[in-house]
Amino acid sequence: MSIFKKFINYYKPYKKLFYFDMFCAIIVSIVDLAFPQILKFLTNGLFTQGTSVIVKYIGIVAILMFVMYIIRTYCEYFITSWGHIMGANMESNMRQDLFDQYQRLSFSYYDQNNTGDMMSKLVSDLFDISELAHHGPENIFISTFKIVGSFIFLAFISVPLTMILVVITIAMLVFCLILNRKMQATFTDNRKKIAGVNSAVQDSLSGIRVVKSFANEDIEHEKFDYSNRMFLNSKTAQYKMMGKYHAGTSFFKGLLYLAIIVCGGLFVAYGKMNVADLAVYALYIGIFITPVEVLINFTEQFQKGYAGFKRFLDVIELNPDIVDKNEADELKNVGGNIDFNNVSFSYEEGSKVLSNINIHIEKGKTVALVGPSGGGKTTLCSLIPRFYDVDKGDILIDGQNIKDVTLKSLRSSIGVVQQDVYMFGGSIKDNIAYGKPGATDEEIIEAAKNANIHDFIMELEDGYDTYVGERGTRLSGGQKQRISIARVFLKNPEILILDEATSALDNESERHIQLSLEKLSKDRTTIVIAHRLSTIKNADEIIVIVNGRTTERGNHKELIAKNGLYAKYYNMQFEGLEKFDIYED
Numbered sequence: 001m002s003i004f005k006k007f008i009n010y011y012k013p014y015k016k017l018f019y020f021d022m023f024c025a026i027i028v029s030i031v032d033l034a035f036p037q038i039l040k041f042l043t044n045g046l047f048t049q050g051t052s053v054i055v056k057y058i059g060i061v062a063i064l065m066f067v068m069y070i071i072r073t074y075c076e077y078f079i080t081s082w083g084h085i086m087g088a089n090m091e092s093n094m095r096q097d098l099f100d101q102y103q104r105l106s107f108s109y110y111d112q113n114n115t116g117d118m119m120s121k122l123v124s125d126l127f128d129i130s131e132l133a134h135h136g137p138e139n140i141f142i143s144t145f146k147i148v149g150s151f152i153f154l155a156f157i158s159v160p161l162t163m164i165l166v167v168i169t170i171a172m173l174v175f176c177l178i179l180n181r182k183m184q185a186t187f188t189d190n191r192k193k194i195a196g197v198n199s200a201v202q203d204s205l206s207g208i209r210v211v212k213s214f215a216n217e218d219i220e221h222e223k224f225d226y227s228n229r230m231f232l233n234s235k236t237a238q239y240k241m242m243g244k245y246h247a248g249t250s251f252f253k254g255l256l257y258l259a260i261i262v263c264g265g266l267f268v269a270y271g272k273m274n275v276a277d278l279a280v281y282a283l284y285i286g287i288f289i290t291p292v293e294v295l296i297n298f299t300e301q302f303q304k305g306y307a308g309f310k311r312f313l314d315v316i317e318l319n320p321d322i323v324d325k326n327e328a329d330e331l332k333n334v335g336g337n338i339d340f341n342n343v344s345f346s347y348e349e350g351s352k353v354l355s356n357i358n359i360h361i362e363k364g365k366t367v368a369l370v371g372p373s374g375g376g377k378t379t380l381c382s383l384i385p386r387f388y389d390v391d392k393g394d395i396l397i398d399g400q401n402i403k404d405v406t407l408k409s410l411r412s413s414i415g416v417v418q419q420d421v422y423m424f425g426g427s428i429k430d431n432i433a434y435g436k437p438g439a440t441d442e443e444i445i446e447a448a449k450n451a452n453i454h455d456f457i458m459e460l461e462d463g464y465d466t467y468v469g470e471r472g473t474r475l476s477g478g479q480k481q482r483i484s485i486a487r488v489f490l491k492n493p494e495i496l497i498l499d500e501a502t503s504a505l506d507n508e509s510e511r512h513i514q515l516s517l518e519k520l521s522k523d524r525t526t527i528v529i530a531h532r533l534s535t536i537k538n539a540d541e542i543i544v545i546v547n548g549r550t551t552e553r554g555n556h557k558e559l560i561a562k563n564g565l566y567a568k569y570y571n572m573q574f575e576g577l578e579k580f581d582i583y584e585d
């Protein structure tokens with residue numbers, strides 16, 4: 001399907017509105033074109049009669065013209081309001097489509113694209129598209145109609161004078177198109193610079209806590225000042241160009257009037273034209289000059305809208321990397337046996353993050369992953385809910401390949417607790433209920449109790465209805481984490497993934513969280529990544545992962561006896577870091 005056809009598709013629900021909009025556009029053009037004709041008709045006919053005749057008929061003329069302008073007014077109202085409303089509706093449909101597509105796209109898309117960019121697609125690109133959708137057809141239609149109409153009427157009066165006007169108009173067109181192209185370059189530059197300003201603001205505000213803790217307001221000021229100034233320069237260039245453009249077109253307008261007065265005057269002098277017709281000429285200039293400008297501006301609107309629509313399609317037509325395959329089964333009656341068979345994975349081609357991983361986890365058991373930072377522990381865990389797909393090998397749950405089941409059923413049976421907890425804007429209750437939409441208050445409270453956060457919530461003035469602030473800024477790290485644990489209690493999945501859930505907390509909070517995590521992992525298959533070895537000592541199996549390979553495995557006792565990397569880490573933590581040189585070998 002061509003881009004054009006895809007664009008037309010969005011008009012489909014509003015066909016009737018669109019046709020009526022076009023119909024109104026024709027009426028407006030006809031009325032505008034009619035006025036000079038009426039004037040010509042009256043000056044050459046009725047107004048040459050005697051006083052009594054004029055007085056007798058002028059009332060009828062008034063009524064007819066009044067009706068004509070009432071109709072025009074209604075049409076104008078319709079075009080401006082409903083035409084725009086149609087555009088806004090199309091924009092809203094596109095925005096919903098784009099948002100849904102963003103929800104479908106896989107993690108890998110988000111690794112490579114920034115949110116500022118995605119936001120601007122949702123907002124400014126779509127606005128350009130809707131403007132084009134509404135004004136495009138109407139502008140082409142009305143303008144062409146008016147220009148062609150004007151010149152036909154003018155040619156009826158005098159072909160030579162019309163020819164002169166055509167030549168001047170073409171010269172003006174060429175001038176405008178050249179300047180317009182330059183102006184467009186400044187517009188594009190403008191867009192880039194304002195995007196720079198936006199991302200500077202976004203970056204600085206999202207990191208405002210870091211900014212303040214380093215007392216780096218001055219540096220942020222400088223950074224912002226730079227992008228702000230770049231934007232100002234770009235706007236200045238744009239306005240200079242705009243000045244030239246407008247002054248230039250006025251000059252050509254002047255030339256047109258000059259040609260009419262001088263050439264028309266000569267035609268009148270030689271008896272080739274009457275004075276009333278000359279006045280009609282002047283009126284038609286007013287009618288066709290605006291559409292000429294509209295058409296020129298339209299080229300810009302078209303390019304902006306077209307580019308926006310193409311960017312929109314680029315995203316809409318992306319196939320998410322990870323989707324259900326045809327006839328995918330539901331993952332039902334999950335026991336929780338997990339198998340990694342010869343799994344290899346890389347984010348980018350050529351740099352392997354995991355190589356030949358073989359792990360078998362018995363239902364209900366706890367496996368702990370340990371190893372140096374960047375070894376691939378988080379990556380390994382993110383393969384189970386299919387945030388990324390394996391390159392080689394298979395992952396099975398209860399003997400069923402995870403690629404053969406629906407994503408929804410797979411992800412419903414896995415609960416993930418991450419260190420970096422995301423809180424949505426809303427109340428504490430809403431945030432816990434995210435684990436099970438539609439949960440009852442009793443269920444939510446039960447989950448909060450299990451997560452050791454109920455007492456804290458009850459101490460708050462608004463209790464469960466307390467607003468948590470954007471990203472949960474009003475809560476401590478440990479509190480956020482306990483809310484995320486409550487979410488998972490509510491979700492009640494068969495498989496649990498805990499990624500460094502206990503790091504970066506003081507002993508007291510860690511104890512709290514440890515207790516609730518122990519409760520949570522009871523009777524569930526659990527994979528836990530923790531840097532504090534004391535918390536994983538009781539795991540059924542401990543797997544050491546270094547550079548994407550499993551290097552040691554066994555229970556705590558076995559690994560200590562082996563005296564390998566695990567034993568070294570363990571001793572380091574327990575005997576105090578100062579006694580050990582971390583950097584040895």
Ligand SMILES: Nc1ncnc2c1ncn2[C@@H]1O[C@H](COP(=O)(O)OP(=O)(O)OP(=O)(O)O)[C@@H](O)[C@H]1O
Binds near residue numbers: 347348372
């Ligand atoms: N989204 C991503 N895109 C590309 N590379 C990534 C991505 N996430 C992680 N990596 C890379 O993959 C490797 C493994 O990262 P991973 O997060 O799995 O390590 P980890 O063992 O969890 O480390 P840590 O203990 O510090 O959390 C690292 O080299 C990292 O740079």
Ligand SMILES: [Mg+2]
Binds near residue numbers: 377
């Ligand atoms: Mg990690």
